[in-house]
Amino acid sequence: MLYLNIILAGLLTGAVYALMAFGLSVIYGVIRIVNFAHGEMMVIGMFAAFALYRWLHLDPIAAMPLVAAVLFLAGYALQRSLINRFVTQPEPIQFLLMIALAMVLTSTMLIVFGPNAHNVQLDYAFDSYEVGGLLFDKVRVFAAAGALVGAALLWGFFQFTRTGKAIRACADNNLGAQVVGLDVARLYGITFGLGVACVGAAGSLMLLLVDVQPYLATDYTLLAFIIVILGGLGRIGGALLGGLLVGVSEALSGFFIDPSMKSMFSYGLLILVLLLRPQGLLGRRA
Amino acid sequence: MATHKPQTLSRRRVLHAAAVGGIVLGSPAVLRLARAAEPLKIGVLLPRSGFFATAGQACQRGCDLAAQILNAQGYSVQLMNADFESSADIARTQAEKLIREGANILIGCFESGATNAMAQVCEQRGIPCIVNIGADPKITEQGYKFLFRNFPTSPMLVTNGLKAMGDLFAASGTTPKTAVLMHANDTFGQSMLGAITALGPKVGLPFTIVDTIAYDPKARDLSIEVTKAKAAHADLHMVVTRSTDAILMIREMVKQKYEPMGIVSPGSPGMYDGQFFKTLGKYSDYCITNIAWMNPKQELENMLAAEYAKAYPNEDYELNIGFSFEAILIAADAHKRAGATASSALVEALRATNIGKRVMIGGAIKFDEKGQNVDQAVAAVQNRDGKAVVILPTDVAVTKPVFPMPGWQQRT
Numbered sequence: 001m002l003y004l005n006i007i008l009a010g011l012l013t014g015a016v017y018a019l020m021a022f023g024l025s026v027i028y029g030v031i032r033i034v035n036f037a038h039g040e041m042m043v044i045g046m047f048a049a050f051a052l053y054r055w056l057h058l059d060p061i062a063a064m065p066l067v068a069a070v071l072f073l074a075g076y077a078l079q080r081s082l083i084n085r086f087v088t089q090p091e092p093i094q095f096l097l098m099i100a101l102a103m104v105l106t107s108t109m110l111i112v113f114g115p116n117a118h119n120v121q122l123d124y125a126f127d128s129y130e131v132g133g134l135l136f137d138k139v140r141v142f143a144a145a146g147a148l149v150g151a152a153l154l155w156g157f158f159q160f161t162r163t164g165k166a167i168r169a170c171a172d173n174n175l176g177a178q179v180v181g182l183d184v185a186r187l188y189g190i191t192f193g194l195g196v197a198c199v200g201a202a203g204s205l206m207l208l209l210v211d212v213q214p215y216l217a218t219d220y221t222l223l224a225f226i227i228v229i230l231g232g233l234g235r236i237g238g239a240l241l242g243g244l245l246v247g248v249s250e251a252l253s254g255f256f257i258d259p260s261m262k263s264m265f266s267y268g269l270l271i272l273v274l275l276l277r278p279q280g281l282l283g284r285r286a
Numbered sequence: 287m288a289t290h291k292p293q294t295l296s297r298r299r300v301l302h303a304a305a306v307g308g309i310v311l312g313s314p315a316v317l318r319l320a321r322a323a324e325p326l327k328i329g330v331l332l333p334r335s336g337f338f339a340t341a342g343q344a345c346q347r348g349c350d351l352a353a354q355i356l357n358a359q360g361y362s363v364q365l366m367n368a369d370f371e372s373s374a375d376i377a378r379t380q381a382e383k384l385i386r387e388g389a390n391i392l393i394g395c396f397e398s399g400a401t402n403a404m405a406q407v408c409e410q411r412g413i414p415c416i417v418n419i420g421a422d423p424k425i426t427e428q429g430y431k432f433l434f435r436n437f438p439t440s441p442m443l444v445t446n447g448l449k450a451m452g453d454l455f456a457a458s459g460t461t462p463k464t465a466v467l468m469h470a471n472d473t474f475g476q477s478m479l480g481a482i483t484a485l486g487p488k489v490g491l492p493f494t495i496v497d498t499i500a501y502d503p504k505a506r507d508l509s510i511e512v513t514k515a516k517a518a519h520a521d522l523h524m525v526v527t528r529s530t531d532a533i534l535m536i537r538e539m540v541k542q543k544y545e546p547m548g549i550v551s552p553g554s555p556g557m558y559d560g561q562f563f564k565t566l567g568k569y570s571d572y573c574i575t576n577i578a579w580m581n582p583k584q585e586l587e588n589m590l591a592a593e594y595a596k597a598y599p600n601e602d603y604e605l606n607i608g609f610s611f612e613a614i615l616i617a618a619d620a621h622k623r624a625g626a627t628a629s630s631a632l633v634e635a636l637r638a639t640n641i642g643k644r645v646m647i648g649g650a651i652k653f654d655e656k657g658q659n660v661d662q663a664v665a666a667v668q669n670r671d672g673k674a675v676v677i678l679p680t681d682v683a684v685t686k687p688v689f690p691m692p693g694w695q696q697r698t
Contacts, residue, residue, distance in 0.1 A: 006513060115339040126537060126540040135543075211533065254510035254511065
């Protein structure tokens, strides 16, 4: 039972990681921009949920759609006004832009919220369900459910809606999409907005697990990169698989080897995948 | 518009200048007095942002209040504040910057890695430094000539902390037989682990440590670490935490229904921080930390506590405040006795420090040949109703210990 509990804890933590990584995957999959400000955007989502809790006493789970909607608009505006100008620029210039953006976002959060850690105090943040000896952490169950629903919604959007299909067309053949008259700039804006909305939703849920402070971002950006590279950049299912793999590998290595070395196993997995399947576990060969 | 007369070199001017020069050159005492009137520029190097921000800002409040209180008492100090963003590399460059900008003495750094960096810079530049908080024993084992530490080393903390555990078990009448040790794996955590391993048998611990679990203090999640600790089925949960990791750990213990007899730290931060109480609420209660603490029987401590409550009514009053206050006091006292801001005079005065009226529990502040204040004592502090209160030793205790602690679900 102990080992099952460890695997379960790893799966639930992995689902939270996956939820966080979706946005990165969506943005790269279509716009081909590597979002180095990903962690910062998640921390903004956490601060937004924190502000709604502090001022309106809104539970972060209830605040999640609102945070996602606000971040969607912010992401759309950011892409149309700034990032779109760099879409055709060489990758190093795009990297610099996103790193600069990350620094600006961190500094802004420092100015607005200060360096201290903030959190929400909710009774259920300490709850867990016990089913036949298996312990289910309530918050992680919510987060895992959020990850699965998020993955399903994104998949449905890209498969069944006209806008989703148009975005996929842009991702598959940008020139072709322009030739048939698709408004590529607008679709890119929507995609970036969607990616940032995903990150914002993840931030709302993460606030239940982690205290938020402006310097939290870098670790999460790195983790998201590991997850999406493992699963395959641009693949929603890949992000889910990558998150679960990282969660379970950290849990098992932490228990059986040494907890302080658990991050090493995530990086080990990453190196292994880069060597054996560079396109990621669910990625398509370029 | 004002006009300036061109200055000419007259016989009267030459005589006047020669007379003033003669008096000044012939009277070193006059010069000394003039220098003594100079305020002491103290470079305060703290982690005011980043991982240790909460503690760094608490230290800063202690320093700010110390400057205010001591200047009103006739000392003359001026603070130059710098933030090293919880990074030892930045601590090094900030220490150099403070010295370049005219600091006569540096104080810092809360974190042992950064304190080592500050000490190296001070040694190279010949500027004295006072460690407010930093427990790594190596800091005072490097042969530094300009370093003085008022904070106990980790072996001192652990020896006193482990002895205080024996007192706790005797006072409560309950002695655990086994313990699991969860510790942060940073500089401080490792030095504490080394000290516990080496000194545990010497102080005659009544329990056996059945498992030792190291973790990254910046970890996002401690669920596996807590699962592992729970699986050890130990009576006592011993911890060496740093900051928000203590919150993650307790939160997981509640979720996993892991209820040892007690949660005790032999001398580490985390469980008496304001953030700990605020986030965990009722679950923060009954954790025990054996640590150097403020002495409510000291007059200076009472004054500091009252002024602190006035200046920062919403902030916690804890040991970071007390030790940071004392660091400024030590510098101001040395400056007053030296009557100068020159490094050599300050170092000489610091070596002769003997401050009996202090804030923290322990004997008079004096430094040995390594620059360490060796007369340090420890109190057992237990969280009760959202506040850290002294439970041992009995002469300074404000209430009796509760051990074993009540279960998570038995708290209201």
